Amino acid sequence: MSKIKGAVIIDTDRCKGCALCVAACPFGLLEVAPRRVNRKGYPYVIQHDDDRCTGCASCGIVCPDGCIEIYRTKTED
Amino acid sequence: MTREDIIQPQNLVYAKPSLMNDVGMHYCPGCSHGVVHKLIAEVIEEMNLADKTIGICPVGCAVFAYRYLDVDWLEAAHGRAPAIATACKRLWPDRLVFTYQGDGDLACIGTCETIHALNRGEKITLIFINNAIYGMTGGQMAPTTPLGMKTATCPYGREAELHGYPLNITDMAATMPGTAYVSRQSVHNVAAIRKAKRAIRKAFENSMNGRGSNMVEILSTCNAGWKMTPLKANQWMEENIFKLYRLGDLKDE
Incomplete structure (x- = not known):
């Protein structure tokens, strides 16, 4: 059966930690990195589980700063 | 399949639009301006009009919009963007001319320019970011603030007796x-x-096809001005702002 696999790259230097993507992810795979800030002093978002990502692009669409790049592909297993 | 196998150029499905510059935006975290900037960049890219677009910047939070999108921009005096857009479009009829204005710019100080440019049927587009507050100056009451909403200049909530009623300029434009x-x-x-x-x-x-003036109001959040988290601001907008301002196409001819 084919399965859709996705991956995201978050530009953590551009991210401001607004967490809109955290709420937009249908699987809850994103989180604000605990107790970390980027070079501008903002908290930033990381993906804590990349196994279940389907590359639906919800996080990228809602991101106000355009920090998220999304890749998607089909696997046959 | 590893993460490296998925992250290949041919699998890219979404990224920051290429018309959006790499310079970091000055907007507060979670501000709706960024999303609208992205949408405008995507639409211009899809229409293949990057070389033929002239945007007019407002005064307000979006005053630096010219730094973020890689198209030609003009900076207007406060509220005068539709007047400058009129001149641009009349001098270069083949260009895509749009203004990008907030509610303080479009619905308060620039009401005259807005109403007359729309009523003259100039072939321009007004993008109207309505966050019901003066965001840049620190969250004062705007003409579009709903009754009962608390701001820095109406700390007990907007009252019709004292402050008048919210101005619904988009409904006015539809008539x-x-x-x-x-x-x-x-x-x-x-x-x-x-x-x-x-x-x-x-x-x-529509504005490229010369079909009259166009206005798109985007109801936005100002989480810093509303003193809320970005998520809470979205919820608050759904509960309170959508009651006053109806979503959807108001006029389509």
């Missing part, structure tokens, strides 16, 4: 004979963002 397409959208979730993009595309196509 004008000069407008071709008037729409009100929001960008609080994925579905709404997709709809807003379609509305912006339609407005831009």
Whole structure:
């Protein structure tokens, strides 16, 4: 059966930690990195589980700063 | 399949639009301006009009919009963007001319320019970011602030007796004979963002086809001015602002 696999790259230097993507992810795979800030002093978002990502692009669409790049592909297993 | 196998150029499905510059935006975290900037960049890119677009910047939070999108921009005096857009479009009829204005710029100090440019049927598009507050100056009451909303200059909530009623300038625009397409959208979730993009595309196509003036109002959040988290601001907007300002196309001819 084919399965859709996705991956995201978050530009953590551009991210401001607004967490809109955290709420937009249908699987809850994103989180604000605990107790970390980027070079501008903002908290930033990381993906804590990349196994279940389907590359639906919800996080990228809602991101106000355009920090998220999304890749998607089909696997046959 | 490893993460490295998925991250290949041919698998890219979404990224920051290429018309958006790499310079970091000055907007507060979670501000709706960024989403609307992205939508405008995507629409211009899809319409292949990057070399033929002239945007007019407002005064307000979006005053630095010219730093973020890689198209030609002009900076207008406070509220005068529709007047400058009129001149641009009349001198270069083949260009896509749009203004990008907030509610303090478009609905308060620039009411005269807005109403007359729309009513003359200039072939321009007005993108109206309505966050019901003066964001840049620190959250004062705007003409579009709903009754009962607390701001720095109406700390007990807006009262009709004292402050008058909220100004619904988009509904006003829909009644004008000069407008071709008037729409009100929001960008609080994925579905709404997709709809807003379609509305912006339609407005831009109309103004390129010379079909009267177009206005797209985007209901936005100002989480810093509203003193809320970005998520809470979205919820608050759904509960309170959507009651006053109806979403959807108000006029489509």
